[in-house]
Amino acid sequence: MDLRLGWLNGPCVCLLVLLLLGACADSFVVAAEPSSSVAVKPTSGSPIEITADQIQYLQNLEVYEAEGHAVVAQGQLRLTADRVTLMLLSGTMIAVGNVHLTDPSSDIESEQLELDVNTQAGVLTNGTVFLRQSDTLITGRLLQRFSESHYRAKDGSFTNCDAKDGQIPAWRFTFKDLDLNVGEGIYARSVRICVNDVPAIPLPSILYPIQTNRKSGLLIPQIGYDNRFGFTYRQSFFWALTPSQDAIISPSFMSNRGQGVDLEYRYAMNSTTPAVLNRGQWLMSFIQDTQVNKSRALISGLHRQQVNPDLTINAQAFLLTDPNYLNDLSNSGVQRALPSGDSNLYVSQRLDVGNVYLLGQYLQPLQAGGKDTFQRLPEIGTNLVNIAPFDGPVLLGLESGLVNFYREQGFTLNRADIVPSLSTRMLDIGHVVGVRPQIRFREVYYTRNVADNGTTHRETFWAALEGSSKLSRQFRYGDGGSVLHTIEPRIIYEFVPSTRQGDIVQVDAVDDLPKKNLVTYSINSRLLEQTSRGTSSWVDVLIAQS
Incomplete structure (x- = not known):
């Protein structure tokens, strides 16, 4: 008996233990993979997708550990963190470091979050909760989430006063304990109301309604x-x-x-x-x-x-x-x-x-x-623009209107206004200057004139020649964005001949068309920011002279 025990003593025992552990290791841990992504089905609730730089699966414990830029998606819920641990048996997920959770009702940030993936209830440490429906912002040392609309918090602040990121709200109050139900209200203890973040009024407790309906x-x-x-x-x-x-x-x-x-x-x-x-x-x-x-x-x-x-x-x-x-x-x-x-x-x-x-x-x-004021009862019309026959450079257009002018006292009349137009697309000259000629003819017919019930009409035209150019330069900066500076000089000559309109009833601008022989020149300078989200205008300056 002693010989057997002696044989098991010493280095042989250590070697045997190491061999046994090595044989079992593969049954406990699945090796980490870089830039991994896995799909998981919890006991109840929606499937979960995990993405991270490294993911380990402890098979016997049914635990996933995600490290580095971890992203978890479950239905409409999305969570990002430095490290995430998901325990399937208990349905618990623990996120640590730069935690950010979003769902249709809230936007949550915290140092650490423990969440039940089956009920989406959880606990936050040093967190901030923004509830979209009620425009409510809560901060706290410790926050407990019972549902999307029910929270409790300790040692924090509350406001539903709008303020942009980084700005101090016009008012908020701090508290020791808070219970919040969206659609009903909040109850808070040891409250201090702050105006522009300056403590103003201390209160032992407060009830504050938060009505979403x-x-x-x-x-x-x-x-x-x-x-x-x-x-x-x-x-x-x-x-x-x-x-x-x-x-x-x-x-x-x-x-x-x-x-x-x-x-x-x-x-x-x-x-x-x-x-x-x-x-x-x-x-x-x-x-x-x-x-x-x-x-x-x-x-x-x-x-x-x-x-x-x-x-x-x-x-x-x-x-x-x-x-x-x-x-x-x-x-x-x-x-x-x-x-x-x-x-x-x-x-x-x-x-x-x-x-x-x-x-x-x-x-x-x-x-x-x-009672002698003219009323449009009714007016019908059309506006047809930029019709290009056979996809050529010539553009046709038509504006027309038929109006019945009615009034309680005095005569009434009808007016028909037809304005066909002819123009071209911008014609490039040496890819530097663009030129566009335009002409519009106008025929206006009236069922009566100023003096009697006799009809009258007027014919005229508007002609124009437009020239323009565009200079631009793009300045690129980091993150793929750029700033575009454009300078657009423009000149246009317009001509309208004088017409006979003394016998026309003056109701609106269509009936009074002054002659025109005019040159207008302008310069437009714009500064535009171009990013992946789109284009926004920084500066738009127009200087014109006729």
């Missing part, structure tokens, strides 16, 4: 005194009709004018074009004016709608019960100076080479004029 309720009343209106009081009620519609009802009292009410209605509509928001906003204002002893009202608003990618509808209204309404009741100098209230409907159908349109316009005179 609009709710109906009373707004803050407006109380004041005005030399024109006397004592004023206005109490508004916000009514959230639907997620895409709301209304504000605002009864008001003015001691020098009487009582009234404003009703504002706003809405948004579904659009076939994702980048375009169909919307409208309308206001009806009513007052029982005790100073002039009569009821007065205003209706204003607008509607914007993209019916399809080619058809748009724009409507605008501005109607008053009397022309002195703004002078008596508006605090806006711009409104009091308006010459007329403009209500219109504009419908445009885009074509491959231009558009056709329908316009109806009603003008309510506020300064001068009255």
Whole structure:
């Protein structure tokens, strides 16, 4: 027995252990590979893709270790860090060093993050959380994430005041403990409110609402005194009709004018074009004016709608019960100076080479004029531009409009306006100077003239010769970006002959075409930054002289 034990003692035991460990090593670790990428399926939840400079897989423990520029993607969640450890059995992921996590609802940065990949709950150390929906920024020594909308934090700060990166927000408050539920509010203890980062007001605790869904309720009343209106009081009620519609009802009292009410209605509509928001906003204002002893009202608003990618509808209204309404009741100098209230409907159908349109316009005179003001009810027209027959250098165009001018008092008339045009593409001379001749003919027909019901017409033309050049130089800098400096001199000569128009009814600029014999020269200097994200303008200077 002693002989056997002696045989196992000494260097032989060490050698045997080393041989056993060497035989088992391959069952524990899969060798690291440079610039590796692996796809992993956790116990529950979406698949995970890991990319890093080096990835090791501890097979028996089912643990992945990613080192160097680690990137983890799971559905819409994306995480980057210096080092990431993923433990599949527990569903835990630990990220260390320059941690940055983004998902549709939040943007998170921290020194260290421990995350449950099945529930996406986790704990952050020395982190910052930005919640997009509520425009909320939280910092903390320790933050706990229960869900995309529920966080707790210790020893940090909170604000939802907009501030660009690196700028101090107008206000925020620091806290010892904070509990946040997006859509409800926050509760914080040991609070100190800071203005421009200067501690101002200490509070033992605070409740602060964070509403992401609009709710109906009373707004803050407006109380004041005005030399024109006397004592004023206005109490508004916000009514959230639907997620895409709301209304504000605002009864008001003015001691020098009487009582009234404003009703504002706003809405948004579904659009076939994702980048375009169909919307409208309308206001009806009513007052029982005790100073002039009569009821007065205003209706204003607008509607914007993209019916399809080619058809748009724009409507605008501005109607008053009397022309002195703004002078008596508006605090806006711009409104009091308006010459007329403009209500219109504009419908445009885009074509491959231009558009056709329908316009109806009603003008309510506020300064001068009255029932003898001409109204466009309606106008139809076309704008066709840059039609190149057989893809040649010659370009054709056509502008036309047919208008019915109506008014309550006085004569009415119709006008037809046709403007065919002929031009060329820019003709290069020695690849240094570009020249482009242009000419437009204009025929305008009226169903009556100034003196009687007889018809009248006018023919004229506009001719121009344009010359231009372009000098440019590109300055490159690091990261593949560049700055482009351009200098563009331009000269154009325009000629319009004098025409007979004394017998033409003057309604707008089409009816008054002065003769022209004009040379205009200009120089345009621009400085543009060009990067992989696109081109942006730094400087754009135009100097012109006629």
